[in-house]
Amino acid sequence: MKTSTKKAMSNVFVLPPEEVPKKWYNLIADLPEPLPPPMDPKDGPSRLEMLPKIFLHECLNQEYAKERWINIPEPIRELYMQAGRPRPLIRAKRLEAKLKTPARIYYKTEFYSPTGSHKVNTALAQCYYAQKQGLEHLSTETGAGQWGTALAYACSMADIGLTIYWVRAVYQWKQDRRNFMKLYGAKVFASPSKETQAGQELLKKDPNHPGSLGIAVSEGMEHAATRPGTAYSLGSVLNHVMLHQTIIGLETQEQFKLAGDYPDLMCACLGGGSNFGGFTIPFMYDVLTKKKKVKFLAAQSMVAPNLQGEFRYDFGDHAGKTPLLKMYTLGHQVKMAPIKGDGIRYHACGPLLSVMRHAGYIDTIAYPADEKHVFDRAKTFVQTEGFLPAPESAYSVAAAIDEALKCKETGEEKCIAFNISGHGFMDMVGYREILKEIE
Amino acid sequence: MKTSTKKAMSNVFVLPPEEVPKKWYNLIADLPEPLPPPMDPKDGPSRLEMLPKIFLHECLNQEYAKERWINIPEPIRELYMQAGRPRPLIRAKRLEAKLKTPARIYYKTEFYSPTGSHKVNTALAQCYYAQKQGLEHLSTETGAGQWGTALAYACSMADIGLTIYWVRAVYQWKQDRRNFMKLYGAKVFASPSKETQAGQELLKKDPNHPGSLGIAVSEGMEHAATRPGTAYSLGSVLNHVMLHQTIIGLETQEQFKLAGDYPDLMCACLGGGSNFGGFTIPFMYDVLTKKKKVKFLAAQSMVAPNLQGEFRYDFGDHAGKTPLLKMYTLGHQVKMAPIKGDGIRYHACGPLLSVMRHAGYIDTIAYPADEKHVFDRAKTFVQTEGFLPAPESAYSVAAAIDEALKCKETGEEKCIAFNISGHGFMDMVGYREILKEIE
Numbered sequence: 001m002k003t004s005t006k007k008a009m010s011n012v013f014v015l016p017p018e019e020v021p022k023k024w025y026n027l028i029a030d031l032p033e034p035l036p037p038p039m040d041p042k043d044g045p046s047r048l049e050m051l052p053k054i055f056l057h058e059c060l061n062q063e064y065a066k067e068r069w070i071n072i073p074e075p076i077r078e079l080y081m082q083a084g085r086p087r088p089l090i091r092a093k094r095l096e097a098k099l100k101t102p103a104r105i106y107y108k109t110e111f112y113s114p115t116g117s118h119k120v121n122t123a124l125a126q127c128y129y130a131q132k133q134g135l136e137h138l139s140t141e142t143g144a145g146q147w148g149t150a151l152a153y154a155c156s157m158a159d160i161g162l163t164i165y166w167v168r169a170v171y172q173w174k175q176d177r178r179n180f181m182k183l184y185g186a187k188v189f190a191s192p193s194k195e196t197q198a199g200q201e202l203l204k205k206d207p208n209h210p211g212s213l214g215i216a217v218s219e220g221m222e223h224a225a226t227r228p229g230t231a232y233s234l235g236s237v238l239n240h241v242m243l244h245q246t247i248i249g250l251e252t253q254e255q256f257k258l259a260g261d262y263p264d265l266m267c268a269c270l271g272g273g274s275n276f277g278g279f280t281i282p283f284m285y286d287v288l289t290k291k292k293k294v295k296f297l298a299a300q301s302m303v304a305p306n307l308q309g310e311f312r313y314d315f316g317d318h319a320g321k322t323p324l325l326k327m328y329t330l331g332h333q334v335k336m337a338p339i340k341g342d343g344i345r346y347h348a349c350g351p352l353l354s355v356m357r358h359a360g361y362i363d364t365i366a367y368p369a370d371e372k373h374v375f376d377r378a379k380t381f382v383q384t385e386g387f388l389p390a391p392e393s394a395y396s397v398a399a400a401i402d403e404a405l406k407c408k409e410t411g412e413e414k415c416i417a418f419n420i421s422g423h424g425f426m427d428m429v430g431y432r433e434i435l436k437e438i439e
Numbered sequence: 440m441k442t443s444t445k446k447a448m449s450n451v452f453v454l455p456p457e458e459v460p461k462k463w464y465n466l467i468a469d470l471p472e473p474l475p476p477p478m479d480p481k482d483g484p485s486r487l488e489m490l491p492k493i494f495l496h497e498c499l500n501q502e503y504a505k506e507r508w509i510n511i512p513e514p515i516r517e518l519y520m521q522a523g524r525p526r527p528l529i530r531a532k533r534l535e536a537k538l539k540t541p542a543r544i545y546y547k548t549e550f551y552s553p554t555g556s557h558k559v560n561t562a563l564a565q566c567y568y569a570q571k572q573g574l575e576h577l578s579t580e581t582g583a584g585q586w587g588t589a590l591a592y593a594c595s596m597a598d599i600g601l602t603i604y605w606v607r608a609v610y611q612w613k614q615d616r617r618n619f620m621k622l623y624g625a626k627v628f629a630s631p632s633k634e635t636q637a638g639q640e641l642l643k644k645d646p647n648h649p650g651s652l653g654i655a656v657s658e659g660m661e662h663a664a665t666r667p668g669t670a671y672s673l674g675s676v677l678n679h680v681m682l683h684q685t686i687i688g689l690e691t692q693e694q695f696k697l698a699g700d701y702p703d704l705m706c707a708c709l710g711g712g713s714n715f716g717g718f719t720i721p722f723m724y725d726v727l728t729k730k731k732k733v734k735f736l737a738a739q740s741m742v743a744p745n746l747q748g749e750f751r752y753d754f755g756d757h758a759g760k761t762p763l764l765k766m767y768t769l770g771h772q773v774k775m776a777p778i779k780g781d782g783i784r785y786h787a788c789g790p791l792l793s794v795m796r797h798a799g800y801i802d803t804i805a806y807p808a809d810e811k812h813v814f815d816r817a818k819t820f821v822q823t824e825g826f827l828p829a830p831e832s833a834y835s836v837a838a839a840i841d842e843a844l845k846c847k848e849t850g851e852e853k854c855i856a857f858n859i860s861g862h863g864f865m866d867m868v869g870y871r872e873i874l875k876e877i878e
Binding site for chain 2: 010011012014016017077081082083084088090094112114116117153156157175176180182183184185200206361368379382383384385386388423425427430431432435437438439
């Protein structure tokens with residue numbers, strides 16, 4: 001990857017399309033502790049044996065790859081360019097002035113995406129591999145809806161069909177996002193659905209069953225297992241998803257070279273970890289190889305502070321259909337109150353980042369469930385920098401602003417970087433309900 | 440303005456931030472017929488004498504400037520960069536393949552904007568001039584809401600207050616957009632309102648008056664005229680607005696150099712003309728100076744086919760409070776049925792473009808009021824290129840696709856360019872109601 005020789009003339013650091021990175025960075029090669037392997041539970045059918053039947057082959061290869069750098073196929077790079085990559089890094093000069101902080105603040109604009117979030121980075125890669133494998137269809141589940149939208153877009157770009165199982169309670173009220181997925185050509189079912197045996201059984205007991213993410217996972221997996229030419233696709237937690245998302249941090253590193261700066265602190269919201277990992281993992285390489293010191297801060301909600309949980313084997317889903325993964329977890333059946341930043345409401349942090357947390361490289365802050373502080377911080381950002389963060393991304397904004405205000409007290413001239421993983425154009429209801437004054 | 444020497448390696452043509460144009464192009468210098476001056480009507484107070492009292496001085500200067508090139512102040516260029524300029528030009532290879540057309544199709548991505556539309560290009564300029572003039576506040580009206588949002592953003596960037604009068608019938612149902620404007624700090628009133636004498640009088644007769652754009656204009660103008668330190672701001676029709684919007688076409692010209700191509704046909708939707716003018720006017724210079732031949736095609740609705748109207752003096756607003764401008768018009772009190780592409784539902788085309796139409800340089804197509812064809816074309820675009828156009832921009836998409844399909848019949852290898860003036864994330868209701876299949 002060559003470094004742009006153009007001198008930066010503004011607060012906006014942009015790489016030309018041809019400088020989209022050519023390799024993803026695989027943290028497995030440099031982990032400070034060995035990555036614990038996935039395991040089967042004592043009871044029930046083998047989850048591990050099922051994986052090759054329903055997962056994309058190339059993604060399974062990448063899941064346990066040992067190489068430090070993994071080539072990004074040229075067609076994926078082209079899709080990345082068309083989807084707005086590389087995305088700008090911006091120095092938040094107006095925000096700095098408003099806060100009167102000595103800190104230098106930068107944000108990465110992942111919201112400049114066709115569907116409005118960073119999820120497209122892995123969706124495009126997975127669909128390319130599906131096409132290459134000769135598949136005609138993918139299945140998945142979605143909770144908040146960002147992942148379903150991103151995969152619907154990517155399937156559309158690869159001429160591959162998609163069936164989405166969407167937790168009924170969310171499916172019913174997120175009408176715009178549902179229409180958007182269908183506009184791309186995806187089939188979207190409220191889960192539990194009549195499409196699968198698992199769904200049919202639940203509907204027999206309760207025709208208006210509200211569903212859960214665990215049930216939707218079960219339906220997505222059954223869909224792939226019982227239909228030829230179909231694979232099951234996931235948008236967070238797993239190692240290959242983190243790998244694809246490193247494109248964010250790799251670009252950010254080149255942009256910091258343009259800026260002549262380097263972050264002391266990186267903030268991002270963390271649910272399963274794909275946004276946090278994508279942004280920070282390439283910088284973790286610099287830290288693990290002792291080239292740099294960076295503090296990594298995960299912004300979470302008190303309803304799902306999974307990094308404060310136990311480091312142990314647990315299921316990835318509510319119903320226990322996945323293999324066991326060693327993760328920081330609150331327990332796969334923990335009850336979590338609803339929040340507007342629904343995308344970070346997940347019981348566990350993906351295995352790769354859990355190892356890094358265990359080895360002491362990741363700090364965390366959890367914000368109160370009422371989300372007032374988080375949305376207030378987002379409002380400050382909107383009024384100074386002009387961009388509307390998604391509710392999840394508002395947590396990243398809040399962490400960055402809180403840290404910049406600490407610098408104001410201490411006088412530290414820290415360099416703080418955060419990632420805005422998505423925009424909030426389809427989530428104004430969150431702003432409205434939390435910030436009464438804009439009603 | 441220097442031309443990038445970087446070789447284009449993809450279908451995405453991107454200029455670095457430092458190549459944001461340094462001058463706007465002023466078509467007044469090259470018009471094939473003289474620009475008819477604005478006039479006062481026979482009756483009532485002088486509208487012309489009122490202009491300097493409520494309009495921004497620099498914008499009034501630019502309204503009748505004779506110079507071909509007008510410098511863009513450096514702080515405005517910096518704001519443009521922060522707002523995502525230059526915005527990419529993309530070759531629509533997947534759309535071309537889907538249509539099986541020999542035409543080469545390119546689209547400009549104006550939707551990559553903090554508020555989601557091209558309106559920010561003039562909003563940022565006007566707020567900079569307001570700040571320079573020492574003003575503390577602006578007032579405006581808005582119909583569909585794109586302009587109100589863009590000005591709310593720009594005022595926030597310039598630390599200037601804003602009062603928006605929004606047609607009550609629209610204010611009430613566009614809740615997300617209303618919250619978005621308020622999040623930027625703007626005061627937003629349903630019009631008619633209690634804030635002005637004009638509004639109070641109407642409310643006395645009917646406390647639930649649904650309002651009209653004409654009433655909102657009256658309130659915005661009265662607001663500026665009666666409050667010190669306040670000016671009135673407009674987002675379309677006028678010459679200085681077209682001037683600021685030429686940034687779109689100027690960038691597009693440089694991007695076509697990168698692509699090694701040049702458009703034979705340019706399509707854009709046209710209401711008052713700021714999107715169409717901004718995209719095409721720099722190319723009109725090439726045509727007027729005989730350097731190139733380009734066909735300019737305005738995409739309109741049959742409910743407001745103003746370019747098929749009469750070329751005569753008319754008011755810019757329903758209530759007749761503005762000066763008379765010579766324009767292609769359907770009459771300032773014509774009734775127009777509601778459509779989803781509300782932003783192109785305007786009775787007249789701005790004076791500059793009207794002269795060009797009169798001189799034979801602009802063709803037009805008007806689409807049926809049911810909008811089915813337009814949204815079907817937008818769906819084809821979404822499924823091939825992945826981006827979600829605003830309902831107004833769907834008209835540009837439809838015109839480009841229809842022309843590309845004509846090329847398929849004739850075998851012509853035309854180069855077709857169109858502009859996507861805004862995204863549709865806040866307008867899914869339009870897609871849903873027109874395309875029943877995505878419900």
